[in-house]
Amino acid sequence: MHISEGVLSLPVLAVGVSVAAAGTVYGIRKLPFEAVPRCGIVSAALFVASLIHINLGVSSVHLVLNGLGGLFLGWSLFPAYLVALLLQAVLFQFGGLVVLGVNTTVMAGPGVLAGLFARYLLSRQVPPPLCGFIAGAGGVIGTALAVAGALVFEGEAFRATALLLVGTNIPIALIEGTVTAFIVAFLSRTAPGFLGNSKARRPDIR
Amino acid sequence: MKTRGFFTLICIMIIFGGLWISPAWAHKLSVFAYIEGETVKGEAYFVDGTPVKDSAVQVQDSDGTVLVEGVTDGEGRFVLPVPGDLKTFSVVVSGGPGHKGEMELTRIDSEEGRSPGQEKEVEGNRHRETGKNGDVDLRELDQALRGIVREETDSIKRQLLRMNQQLSKPGLVEVFGGIGYIVGFVGIALWAGNRKRKGN
Numbered sequence: 001m002h003i004s005e006g007v008l009s010l011p012v013l014a015v016g017v018s019v020a021a022a023g024t025v026y027g028i029r030k031l032p033f034e035a036v037p038r039c040g041i042v043s044a045a046l047f048v049a050s051l052i053h054i055n056l057g058v059s060s061v062h063l064v065l066n067g068l069g070g071l072f073l074g075w076s077l078f079p080a081y082l083v084a085l086l087l088q089a090v091l092f093q094f095g096g097l098v099v100l101g102v103n104t105t106v107m108a109g110p111g112v113l114a115g116l117f118a119r120y121l122l123s124r125q126v127p128p129p130l131c132g133f134i135a136g137a138g139g140v141i142g143t144a145l146a147v148a149g150a151l152v153f154e155g156e157a158f159r160a161t162a163l164l165l166v167g168t169n170i171p172i173a174l175i176e177g178t179v180t181a182f183i184v185a186f187l188s189r190t191a192p193g194f195l196g197n198s199k200a201r202r203p204d205i206r
Numbered sequence: 207m208k209t210r211g212f213f214t215l216i217c218i219m220i221i222f223g224g225l226w227i228s229p230a231w232a233h234k235l236s237v238f239a240y241i242e243g244e245t246v247k248g249e250a251y252f253v254d255g256t257p258v259k260d261s262a263v264q265v266q267d268s269d270g271t272v273l274v275e276g277v278t279d280g281e282g283r284f285v286l287p288v289p290g291d292l293k294t295f296s297v298v299v300s301g302g303p304g305h306k307g308e309m310e311l312t313r314i315d316s317e318e319g320r321s322p323g324q325e326k327e328v329e330g331n332r333h334r335e336t337g338k339n340g341d342v343d344l345r346e347l348d349q350a351l352r353g354i355v356r357e358e359t360d361s362i363k364r365q366l367l368r369m370n371q372q373l374s375k376p377g378l379v380e381v382f383g384g385i386g387y388i389v390g391f392v393g394i395a396l397w398a399g400n401r402k403r404k405g406n
Binding site for chain 2: 002003004006036037040043044092093147150151
């Protein structure tokens, strides 16, 4: 899902950097001291997520985990993603430093929204696996749309690009949704505090 | 109890990740190309090894002006003509929305390195020798030799391509190095936070 360097023009890059910077500052402010290790673990999971790949017919897909990250961290997903993508860019030459802001925005933004929406559903007593599925699948689809949105300014037709990206990402969204559903179902029994449950004893990240 | 559940989950994820670690950067696009006479040949592939099929290839000069355009075949290969006087250029492959890879090439052909004077001298030698032997056309011999060398070095070029593919994949060192950095950042954040708390 990373956008390569040299594809986007300066205004899009600048918008990406601004949103990522704002999200990161806001996310760090929202992050309580006790939740710093959680943020680090999510960051590590995002960093390696692209290595866990599932063969699917002729191509292979990998997990994104942005919806799950949003569910765990809320707005603090931004700093977690920034670190993970920075390391991917430096160590794997994947994405790139110039597009770091845009990539952080297109992945963390939809992840936060999907995660917060799933938290809301959880608080309304919607079954946890369903909430997990919505977070996981929503994060992937949201990112596909955000990438299409960024590419619009480079002369790509939005409808065609969005359809292509969403279409190719539907299998990934289904897998991601299923995996997230299992994880959320598991955590809702063992550690509801991680899922934004206000009744849990552990202080939560808002 | 909660912590234990969470850590079990993380352990499962890390073990799962470790087992499945393989080149799966399905989206990073790499280009490997080389100059052969008046053409540039090469291959474009995603890091998991899948070829970049039916995608646009461009030869651009150092200012970014597009000189030649083409399309990769079903195996991600391409052959494009390049003007012989072009010294430095880059081959840019665009594979689908948001994916782009490029490689910069510099012509260091021995033929290009020759000065016109040398060329004349060689021509002179050729005529002399042709005159002596009569039946051996050195120009033809030259062409034939070039062909043979090209064929013989083809396997080396393939080997180089494979090596490039291997090199562009992230290794375990990078993966665990990255995780180490994250642990370090968390440590710094906790340390700084703790100091602040104690200060208050």
